[in-house]
Amino acid sequence: MxxxxxxxxxxxxxxxxxxxxxxxxxxxxxxxxxxxxxxxxxxxxxAGVIQNYAAVIDPKALGKKLLVYCQVTLVRHQESLFEEFEAYVLGLDEVLEASYIAGTYDFLLKLLLEDMEDYQNFAVHKISKLEIISNIKSSFVIRSIKKTSVIHCI
Known part of the structure; x- marks a missing residue:
């Protein structure tokens, strides 16, 4: 470091x-x-302290108005299932962030979608088709209160 x-x-x-x-x-x-x-x-x-430079884009300018958090539980805790899920999620453009978490659920996904119809399409045709998932709970953001990528280090 x-x-x-x-x-x-x-x-x-x-x-x-x-x-x-x-x-x-x-x-x-x-x-x-x-x-x-x-x-x-x-x-x-x-040294990898600075990893990348990026443009911050207004999602609404691209028609992406729906922010969703999905909590996902796999059918059982097995290394191969975790690896399969992780590999699958890496290929989903709708997923902005995916985290392996402790607690009731195994993964937390942050999704950016156009609208509820787009969410339904994602849920039915993409995420729910995985047989290794036992439960998905989604929460829809009404209004973002704070949004930043700045990490304060001073």
Whole structure:
């Protein structure tokens, strides 16, 4: 694991807020010259601290208005079933996030869909067709209160 100092952490916070900032703008914000800022960013990229840069898109602009959380239980706890489910979910574009969880359910899926008809199609033709699933419980988001991808490290 890479050791981060206060300047690295400030750079990370600034990049999370706006990754399109120029190195010059970042250098001004952390009171360093351009070369050390560039070197720090490259080191954090090489170490895997910075994994990727991405555009944040408004889902509604693409017709995706329905956010759903699905709790999934498999028929039994068996390594091959977990592997089969995980491999299947990786191929589903509707799934934004999938987590193996402890508790009543085995997996938590975060889905982004167009509408209830799109959800019904997903439920009937994609997720429910897996015979290794014993139960699916879905919750529909009425309104998102907080949505961020920024990890505070300062």
């Amino acid at each position: 890479m050791t981060l100092d206060a300047t690295d952490k400030r750079l990370l916070l600034e990049l999370q807020k706006d990754a399109k900032q120029s190195i010059k703008q970042l250098a001004e914000k952390v009171n360093l010259s351009i070369t050390p800022v560039h070197e720090r960013i490259k080191k954090m990229e090489a």
